[in-house]
């Protein structure tokens with residue numbers, strides 16, 4: 324318990340701090356993890372296979388269309404590698420996670436940064452240069468974007484690290500492009516025990532190629548491979564989470580609607596998309612004032628992507644820069660309580 328401030332009657336109000344994010348972990352994660360520990364088989368094995376299969380079931384795709392790896396960054400790297408990105412131009416937004424830059428750099432691709440849209444922090448796909456041969460399209464904050472038809476001459480990789488379960492025209496993200504990549508890092512919509520990633524592809528041959536690459540040890544040929552494996556211990560937690568995933572996104576939606584009904588100026592998408600509420604992002608010019616007011620009440624809110632995190636210079640990516648100056652991310656996760664939502668709302672409305 325911690326003290327949050329003095330009431331008018333001189334009584335101290337006591338309450339737990341409210342973090343910006345928190346993984347949703349319970350009895351089933353414990354049980355699944357204990358089963359693996361007791362089995363004595365910890366490394367990649369049958370639990371990873373089950374996780375891959377159940378992930379496909381969730382997305383309603385054939386069961387041989389997914390491969391689990393060690394992280395979302397590894398998923399991006401492998402997607403680029405098997406598609407021959409070396410020395411080719413890969414377009415991706417200036418306003419996103421540095422994992423994209425790292426994956427493109429490690430694979431030896433040429434970088435082509437693209438600005439955000441003026442109405443959304445998502446990438447302005449219209450500005451993908453003609454000479455690019457691959458585009459990585461992240462769906463930021465769980466708000467997916469439609470990939471237009473005229474982009475289909477490019478190889479498109481949808482980065483769904485923040486958008487698992489979101490849909491565009493009723494189709495899950497990751498299924499518009501050629502490949503979809505997912506992250507199960509601790510702060511994402513679901514986790515496989517802190518780290519983990521998944522790749523899906525329309526072409527099962529791509530998945531087979533990545534599985535071959537992942538199976539790096541005891542191979543008779545001399546092809547170079549690398550260890551990007553997920554462990555069975557991680558996969559077990561991933562299985563527990565994907566089974567509960569519909570209830571996770573339902574609770575997130577409930578919280579989002581509470582914020583929205585109270586009139587907060589939240590980021591959202593057009594009617595043909597169904598977002599998942601990975602983040603509750605409000606548009607405000609009072610970033611620091613709001614973050615400070617919440618912090619005084621032991622509530623953590625953040626600037627979701629800061630100026631220094633932009634992947635290109637701010638005078639070239641002016642929309643991206645604008646979004647670094649005008650967004651604040653409020654707590655939203657399945658274990659956030661209604662009383663906590665009310666408190667966050669009260670303080671936020673006071674400032675705006």
Ligand SMILES: *Cc1c(COP(=O)(O)O)cnc(C)c1O
Pocket residue numbers: 394395396397419420422423461482484485505506507508518519520
């Ligand atoms: C988190 C994230 C990644 C990287 O995933 P890791 O599992 O942390 O390596 C990539 N892209 C986006 C958009 C992300 O949010």
